[in-house]
Amino acid sequence: MKLVILGATGSIGVNTLDVVARHPERFEVVALTGHRQVEALAAQCRQFRPAYAVVAGAAEAGRLAGLIRDAGLRTEVLHGAEALVQVASLPEVDAVMAAIVGAAGLPPTLAAARAGKRVLLANKEALVMAGAVFMAEVRRAGALLLPIDSEHNAVFQSMPHGYAGDMPRGGIRRILLTASGGPFRTTPLDRLTTVTPEQAVAHPKWSMGRKISVDSATMMNKGLEVIEAHWLFNAPADRIEVVIHPQSVIHSLVDYEDGSVLAQLGNPDMRTPIAHAMAWPERIDSGVAALDLFAIARLDFERPDLARFPCLDLAYRALRAEGNAAAVLNAANEVAVAAFLDRRLSFLGIADLIAATLDSVPQAAVPDLAAVLEADRQGRGAALEILARRGVTAA
Numbered sequence: 356m357k358l359v360i361l362g363a364t365g366s367i368g369v370n371t372l373d374v375v376a377r378h379p380e381r382f383e384v385v386a387l388t389g390h391r392q393v394e395a396l397a398a399q400c401r402q403f404r405p406a407y408a409v410v411a412g413a414a415e416a417g418r419l420a421g422l423i424r425d426a427g428l429r430t431e432v433l434h435g436a437e438a439l440v441q442v443a444s445l446p447e448v449d450a451v452m453a454a455i456v457g458a459a460g461l462p463p464t465l466a467a468a469r470a471g472k473r474v475l476l477a478n479k480e481a482l483v484m485a486g487a488v489f490m491a492e493v494r495r496a497g498a499l500l501l502p503i504d505s506e507h508n509a510v511f512q513s514m515p516h517g518y519a520g521d522m523p524r525g526g527i528r529r530i531l532l533t534a535s536g537g538p539f540r541t542t543p544l545d546r547l548t549t550v551t552p553e554q555a556v557a558h559p560k561w562s563m564g565r566k567i568s569v570d571s572a573t574m575m576n577k578g579l580e581v582i583e584a585h586w587l588f589n590a591p592a593d594r595i596e597v598v599i600h601p602q603s604v605i606h607s608l609v610d611y612e613d614g615s616v617l618a619q620l621g622n623p624d625m626r627t628p629i630a631h632a633m634a635w636p637e638r639i640d641s642g643v644a645a646l647d648l649f650a651i652a653r654l655d656f657e658r659p660d661l662a663r664f665p666c667l668d669l670a671y672r673a674l675r676a677e678g679n680a681a682a683v684l685n686a687a688n689e690v691a692v693a694a695f696l697d698r699r700l701s702f703l704g705i706a707d708l709i710a711a712t713l714d715s716v717p718q719a720a721v722p723d724l725a726a727v728l729e730a731d732r733q734g735r736g737a738a739l740e741i742l743a744r745r746g747v748t749a750a
């Protein structure tokens with residue numbers, strides 16, 4: 356299988372290459388992208404010898420080209436957003452791992468769908484922003500969309516064989532998305548006002564990029580995942596429930612009309628869903644250890660507390676509002692998380708800023724990519740303006 360990895364230098368990208376390295380006869384890397392992480396990308400090029408490597412701008416491209424030459428490689432170095440779209444739609448490519456973080460991942464991920472590729476979707480923000488447009492392209496082009504997000508991958512594995520988006524026909528009552536609850540599940544509420552970026556990114560169960568780690572701490576990650584599940588499985592908001600499960604062993608569940616509940620379990624290691632989607636419908640070694648139920652001993656469940664996690668409620672509201680609301684929510688969240696990581700916004704300020712942004716951007720339909728990008732632009736603009744008005748300088 357000929358593979359492109361968008362966001363190869365990130366947490367998902369590195370785990371993907373770990374699986375690739377275990378099966379050299381099965382996977383061939385055609386292109387890797389790494390934005391500004393030039394040295395890490397050069398090391399990956401030396402190991403996997405892709406035909407193309409993509410970075411952010413001309414300066415990064417110059418540096419990477421030098422390293423490629425020094426290593427005696429033939430990798431062609433490209434740069435810019437257009438180059439991401441170009442490698443995602445190369446005719447010789449079978450599968451595209453979409454693992455860029457945030458809205459920047461939307462155009463190349465959509466391009467992979469348009470080109471009818473096997474799309475391995477980690478970049479949940481793309482689907483949150485552009486769900487209707489994205490799913491329409493997948494259907495039109497006959498792309499195979501396989502979820503990498505561990506919850507959605509678990510739901511996919513627990514769905515009826517050949518599930519095509521009809522929950523009643525599949526006898527499905529509910530989708531249950533599990534959540535670890537992040538690092539602040541039991542922190543006293545009055546202490547949340549002073550938590551630092553370092554505390555927020557120290558996730559108890561998963562090792563991930565900084566943005567998704569903050570999203571896990573606010574539970575916006577689960578909110579984005581509710582919206583993601585809506586589009587992937589054609590599930591209405593009131594049929595998607597969130598269950599806090601601190602051990603992160605059950606990755607999600609499907610509740611059927613006859614009372615059966617099917618789930619996927621495993622150690623919390625992203626190489627399992629990555630290997631599952633890369634090899635589907637076959638199964639291959641991912642390097643993940645066998646699950647030791649005796650060591651785990653018990654599994655706990657709690658209902659999420661919306662006073663503690665207002666971002667989860669905001670995401671449900673945006674999903675129910677339809678139109679541009681989810682794109683605005685996502686844009687405001689990206690601005691808020693960046694400001695929090697830069698110590699320009701408090702942890703509790705994240706939810707406040709998103710709520711204020713949602714209130715200030717008028718509702719609109721999003722029939723095409725241009726409308727989605729406009730909603731993203733408006734959401735970012737409004738969030739930055741609210742931040743500035745509150746005496747916080749914009750990035």
Ligand code: NAD
Pocket residue numbers: 361362363364365366367368388389390391392453454455456457459460477478479480503504505561562563564565566567625
């Ligand atoms: P990360 O921050 O570790 O890596 C992000 C990658 O995107 C890097 O390769 C980086 O160079 C690249 N990138 C960043 N900004 C870019 C831009 N503007 N243009 C082009 N490339 C850019 O993030 P991650 O944790 O690997 O997450 C990637 C995506 O996968 C996110 O959408 C996240 O929500 C999703 N996801 C991650 C995990 C996980 O365990 N890490 C689990 C589920 C879903």
Ligand code: MG
Pocket residue numbers: 504505506580
């Ligand atoms: Mg997830």
